[in-house]
Amino acid sequence: MQALYAQLLVGLINGSFYALLSLGLAVIFGMLNIINFAHGALYMMGAFVAYFLLSLGGINYWWALLIAPVIVGIFGMILERTMLQWLTGLDHLYGLLLTFGIALIVQGVFQNYFGSSGLPYAIPDQLKGGMNLGFMFLPIYRGWVVIFSLVVCIATWFLIEKTRLGAYLRAATENPTLVRAFGINVPRMITLTYGLGVGLAALAGVLSAPINQVRPLMGADLIIVVFAVVVIGGMGSIMGSIITGFALGVIEGLTKYFYPEASNTVVFVLMVLVLLVKPTGLTGRAA
């Protein structure tokens, strides 16, 4: 039984990454109607920026949490301005292919310069060590990841669903022409939204740098699972993707305990089941 508690908690930790990443994807899909396949590559870039800030500039983890999402977010906004914006109104497939191509290029470039086995990034001193919870030894850093990503997820949800800015955003998705008539710069807002989604991915990258290796393929390994999370949660649903992210982390954790061989397929089995029963995802509404 104790082991089970431990597995639940560990699942929650992985779930935080799924939640942060799928949240960014949901924001981008919900507002821009783009299936952002470059998300994994941008997550990886977040981790690499943190690594460079530390190794070249001596800038620590805490600043990296702030700076890396901004830098990668700006990179994302440049992508949106120069490439993605031309796809407005076209079939989803074009956005998917373009972002997938971008992901392959970014990963290829990083792989060419940094190899595939990755670079070390130490856990910040303040978060080293762990606590004995009785049923398990919880590394403080992992506890921090769960709490921090929960806060970020809820803040993002609040921003989009409960503030005036969020209302503009949602309105601009529904009817861009009308919102423009009110004097709101819709293209700029779309760019900023893409930047926000990308920034969330980069933030997840910084968070994961001390746990995983900073590797060019770290995002590619994760992104497929995250897409499954988004599909299960319902494309474009903010709360749906947060809850599904955490829930699937837990389910995966339990699978690792009961039947480890299936741990990297269980998410997809669930995806198939959900799609068969409720094709719009758990929280999605039919279009």
Add this chain to the structure above:
Amino acid sequence: MKKSIASFLLGTALAVTTAGVAFAQDKSVKIGALSDQSGLYADLGGPGSTLAAQMAVDDSGLAAKGWKIDIISGDHQNKPDIGTAIARQWFDVEKVDVIVDVPNSGVALAVNNVVKEKNGVYINSGAATSDLTNAQCSPNTVHWTYDTYMLAHTTGQALVKAGGDSWFFLTADYAFGAALERDTTAVVTANGGKVVGGVKHPLNTPDFSSFLLQAQASKAKIIGLANAGGDTTNSIKQAAEFGIVKGGQKLAALLLFLTDVKAIGLETAQGLNFTETFYWDMNDQTRAFSKRFAAKMKNNAPPTMVQAGVYAGVRHYLKTLETLGGNPHDGVKVVEKMKSIPTEDDLFGKGEIQPNGRTIHNAYLFEVKKPSESKGPWDFYKLVGTVSGDQAFTPLSESKCALLKK
């Protein structure tokens, strides 16, 4: 009747002579370097292995003697079906003579069958499974560098003898992990220890926390990592995070490469014991070679033991062809000759290729240095022991290889 016999003999004699002439004249060789070029094993093999093969060709000096040697490379993506498809295409279309490297035991065993079917030459350096020269041995195959039996009988044995008598395995769920766990379990039980449990994890797992918790709960003294590359580095890094080593359990990195240590960082990796058959900083010859190699590599990385094995294997192969006076394009014949010539090179020293295709040379027990002991960007290992080849590798009496029954 007499006349027909005479003409038959004449014909045969002519055929033999012309074949002999063609054979002596054919000095073309095509080498295929098949590896994981972009995945989790790309740094320990990959482009570095192709470079090693190229250096072996250059160092052989055969080009100056009129030989024409080409190298092509391919990416098997750690998928047996892709690996065999490339191998078939290489033999059928590209007319490749020899396939080298091939890390990932699953792919390596699949390619082993293709090479045998096409009667090519197979010099494997990257794969670990001891089955390549045991149950699944082939007259076309030479297995260089290392294997799971060797890893079990060096690192594994040393740890059991030092008191680590209960084991829990974290095993990569494919041919390699299974072979390494099997061979290590045999050593553990033979030395009076026991295996209390284990988990099989999928290849290329980013998060090991669930598995590490199970290992922790097992209370085993030793947690055996029967995995490789990125899986091993993640296991070690995350084990440190969960306080496993501090809690009194010991990690056995059964297979660890130079690039893995670099990826983990000395801070976390220090004190790990493991075995390799080559390290760049062993002696003047290895240092000289590694310097030349690193100058041509991205990141100026020195060779891993897999890449060193590709170099040594290709050198020996070319030496054999030179002895034969030409390339007969007959895999079995070349490999037979390779086995009859003792191996000797700057990287692995003196050795031999056994009848089952296993190359025998020394194995070295290393310990990862403390950050304070390291004097350079790749100065990672301390030598703690040497095991001679005949002690480290499968004795022929234990081998189930069908080639030995002749």
